[in-house]
Amino acid sequence: MLVSARSFADYRAMFALTERDLEQRILDCPAGAASFVAEAGRRGVDAVAVDREYAFHREELGLMVELETRFKCPTLVREAKDFVWSWYADPHDLARQWIGNARLFRADIAARPERYIAGELPELPFHNGSFDLVLSSHLLFSYGNRLGEDFLRAGLLELARVARREVRIFPVTVYDTGERHPGLDRLREELGGLGIASRVERVAYEFQPGSDELLVLSCARYRARARTVPPGAAAVDPVRWRHREGGA
Numbered sequence: 001m002l003v004s005a006r007s008f009a010d011y012r013a014m015f016a017l018t019e020r021d022l023e024q025r026i027l028d029c030p031a032g033a034a035s036f037v038a039e040a041g042r043r044g045v046d047a048v049a050v051d052r053e054y055a056f057h058r059e060e061l062g063l064m065v066e067l068e069t070r071f072k073c074p075t076l077v078r079e080a081k082d083f084v085w086s087w088y089a090d091p092h093d094l095a096r097q098w099i100g101n102a103r104l105f106r107a108d109i110a111a112r113p114e115r116y117i118a119g120e121l122p123e124l125p126f127h128n129g130s131f132d133l134v135l136s137s138h139l140l141f142s143y144g145n146r147l148g149e150d151f152l153r154a155g156l157l158e159l160a161r162v163a164r165r166e167v168r169i170f171p172v173t174v175y176d177t178g179e180r181h182p183g184l185d186r187l188r189e190e191l192g193g194l195g196i197a198s199r200v201e202r203v204a205y206e207f208q209p210g211s212d213e214l215l216v217l218s219c220a221r222y223r224a225r226a227r228t229v230p231p232g233a234a235a236v237d238p239v240r241w242r243h244r245e246g247g248a
């Protein structure tokens, strides 16, 4: 699986983030070598990144993505007709941006290591409701055909468990087919039965043709019904949570 390095601007568009959203405590899962948390931190946003790769590679992940992006750029040039060039101008622009983002990631993970937590879905090392808003891009539905529907269900529920307000997942299409994940409606119905209402929204970010839809899960009712700490996990508090200081 490709480890990618999208930016704060990419995330803002993919997840339709408003100024109000950015006042909240945010989890980026999986974050890969994205610079969202780095750039958000500069703006004073309380954001944390989690990825399974952080257990093995940390600062060097940024370098790996930089080298991989350089290596894959000629392939992207050859396959350019398969993608939409409205967000990125062309393959060279994409490569330039991702390399810059990977460098920001690398500097930030060195400067603020407590913001980058090793964790693997479907079991994250956080207490229930640790974040207001959870963002998840380019894993669950994107690789859904390889991960399987049971993993998807467990992953979605785990993201909902750690979210006080909302989970946003982008895109809802499968990378290999470009089609909406075949289990999307079924999973939404199951989540609805557990008190997690959902909606699909079109957003102003499209790179793979037709992949411009965001799934939003409303978690407030689910969180109230399912307060448990992951079995055997040492729950991490990477920063001093405001709601815990307030005793909520």
Ligand SMILES: C[S@@+](CC[C@H](N)C(=O)[O-])C[C@H]1O[C@@H](n2cnc3c(N)ncnc32)[C@H](O)[C@@H]1O
Pocket: 001, 002, 003, 004, 005, 006, 029, 030, 031, 032, 033, 034, 050, 051, 052, 053, 119, 120, 121, 122, 136, 137, 138, 139
């Ligand atoms: C395509 S990248 C997306 C990164 C970032 N969201 C972005 O858009 O740039 C997918 C990431 O998922 C991570 N990953 C794969 N399986 C995971 C799992 N079970 N739990 C946590 N992270 C996982 C990989 O290490 C990789 O960094």
